[in-house]
Amino acid sequence: MIEELRKFIIEEYISKNREIDAEFYVGIVNIYSKYNGIEGWISKIKFEEINPEECTEGEYRPSKHEIAFDYMSIDDTAGDIAALLGSKLNEEEQVWIQYLHTARVILHELAHVKQRKNCIVKSIDDIKDNRERVVTEVNPYFRSNIEYSSELFGEEEALLKIKEWNDELEERYGYDVVMERDAEIESAIIINSILKDYQDKVPSVAKFFNACLYSSIEMGYEYVNDRIVSPVHKRAEIMKKKNFINGNIKWYDVDLDKSLAESINAVPSAAERLRCGLPVTPEEYLKFKRKLCEFNRDGYVVMVYREEDKEENIEQKDQID
Numbered sequence: 001m002i003e004e005l006r007k008f009i010i011e012e013y014i015s016k017n018r019e020i021d022a023e024f025y026v027g028i029v030n031i032y033s034k035y036n037g038i039e040g041w042i043s044k045i046k047f048e049e050i051n052p053e054e055c056t057e058g059e060y061r062p063s064k065h066e067i068a069f070d071y072m073s074i075d076d077t078a079g080d081i082a083a084l085l086g087s088k089l090n091e092e093e094q095v096w097i098q099y100l101h102t103a104r105v106i107l108h109e110l111a112h113v114k115q116r117k118n119c120i121v122k123s124i125d126d127i128k129d130n131r132e133r134v135v136t137e138v139n140p141y142f143r144s145n146i147e148y149s150s151e152l153f154g155e156e157e158a159l160l161k162i163k164e165w166n167d168e169l170e171e172r173y174g175y176d177v178v179m180e181r182d183a184e185i186e187s188a189i190i191i192n193s194i195l196k197d198y199q200d201k202v203p204s205v206a207k208f209f210n211a212c213l214y215s216s217i218e219m220g221y222e223y224v225n226d227r228i229v230s231p232v233h234k235r236a237e238i239m240k241k242k243n244f245i246n247g248n249i250k251w252y253d254v255d256l257d258k259s260l261a262e263s264i265n266a267v268p269s270a271a272e273r274l275r276c277g278l279p280v281t282p283e284e285y286l287k288f289k290r291k292l293c294e295f296n297r298d299g300y301v302v303m304v305y306r307e308e309d310k311e312e313n314i315e316q317k318d319q320i321d
């Protein structure tokens with residue numbers, strides 16, 4: 001997938017100075033869909049103003065099988081990023097930021113489509129990809145979704161439950177600490193892979209997207225009283241409180257130390273645990289954080305304030321067209 005995306009974005013667009021058009025969006029959607037088994041999950045791609053007050057760049061509407069993009073908002077954000085990076089970028093790099101930021105927004109929404117696919121697959125054996133297996137098997141959010149949708153409630157009811165968790169998470173933390181960070185990380189990893197052989201050509205662009213990956217991984221982790229509270233822990237707490245998990249999560253406990261021990265057991269690699277939002281030790285966290293601080297010190301962590309895109313479509317708020 002990476003090679004195909006690289007060819008498409010860099011060779012077909014950037015190198016040819018081809019302006020970002022609808023085909024750019026459709027092309028990325030098609031390539032990602034083909035490799036992630038979500039063909040048929042999106043029946044429409046829309047271009048429209050989504051939520052100008054919150055500068056929402058993209059939105060996935062699962063009940064309508066559509067994704068929408070606000071290309072004005074995406075352009076503005078790319079422009080803001082380039083402005084914030086300032087003189088670190090040469091003229092060529094400013095152009096690259098425009099294309100790659102747009103690609104990242106598209107990939108972020110597509111990651112949400114894949115999450116949904118993973119939520120309603122019939123059994124965990126249906127998931128072939130190794131990383132997806134790790135994310136789903138160890139992550140109470142996905143795990144419970146699978147169990148809810150396939151065994152307990154059926155898809156519609158499961159989606160309502162998911163919405164309840166999401167609402168509480170957003171109320172408490174401002175965003176969905178598991179789903180949003182997963183989409184942010186997934187999209188950043190893909191862009192970084194595409195840029196692998198271009199470190200010398202566009203070094204500041206490569207460094208910026210690497211910093212994006214580190215910032216995304218940090219999402220949802222908190223250092224409290226010498227211990228690290230992980231994103232998955234936060235979600236598990238809410239799910240337990242609401243009685244949604246009822247023993248479905250066999251190895252996970254709301255006790256921080258117990259969860260840490262169990263999660264190290266289930267996923268020994270600290271990098272993989274950070275990727276999934278699982279518990280890490282303070283040492284593991286600080287090692288990761290040092291790298292993020294380096295990016296910050298060098299001015300590559302530029303936060304363009306962007307409200308998390310909402311997925312309120314379970315409520316069918318939007319008009320059907």
Ligand SMILES: [Zn+2]
Binds near residue numbers: 108308309
């Ligand atoms: Zn999102």
